[in-house]
Amino acid sequence: MDKAAYDVHYANQRTALVIEADLDQGWTKLQKTYGFFRQTRVPYRDDLTIRAQMTVIAQPASFEHWASCFPDVEFEESDDRSVLRLQQRRLVLTVPLTPDQQWRKTEEGRPEIFVEWLPLLRLDATHWFDLRAWIVFHEGAARPIPDVRLWAENHLVVAGGQFESNRCRH
Numbered sequence: 001m002d003k004a005a006y007d008v009h010y011a012n013q014r015t016a017l018v019i020e021a022d023l024d025q026g027w028t029k030l031q032k033t034y035g036f037f038r039q040t041r042v043p044y045r046d047d048l049t050i051r052a053q054m055t056v057i058a059q060p061a062s063f064e065h066w067a068s069c070f071p072d073v074e075f076e077e078s079d080d081r082s083v084l085r086l087q088q089r090r091l092v093l094t095v096p097l098t099p100d101q102q103w104r105k106t107e108e109g110r111p112e113i114f115v116e117w118l119p120l121l122r123l124d125a126t127h128w129f130d131l132r133a134w135i136v137f138h139e140g141a142a143r144p145i146p147d148v149r150l151w152a153e154n155h156l157v158v159a160g161g162q163f164e165s166n167r168c169r170h
Helices: 148-155
Strands: 006-011 016-022 034-043 049-059 075-078 083-087 090-096 103-105 111-124 127-138
Touching (some): 006 034, 016 049, 090 111
Antiparallel strands (some): 006 016, 016 090, 034 049, 049 127, 075 083, 083 090, 111 127
């Protein structure tokens, strides 16, 4: 049975997020170049979910043969924000979910960790691959509005939106 092209799970007692991408299985023609693009949501805590999104693209953008598949190379790298391992075209990115991460906010105000490896892999002076990953925290769905009739009963308003009046006079 083939492993999925994209998998997201937790490690280290939910203190790190692991994003796994099968670049062999998921490599495809994107809008401007060849690459890998996936995203998914995973539950975090309480009402929070995490949207984990990853893109690996050939640079400069090209539909030439060199960009049509990701090379079979192996390496492991790390920096202060993440650990990256590539083996048999399977990329594993581990991102600690710690307060000392370089947190930022999306335009909508959601907490986010943005990781990029530029370049991820250089073929030569003019061809390379870039990796970007977004880990965005989303709150749960908004609470439903209470039933209008219940609200109206408590606020002495009838269904038409008018204050209660003596209808016998009309």
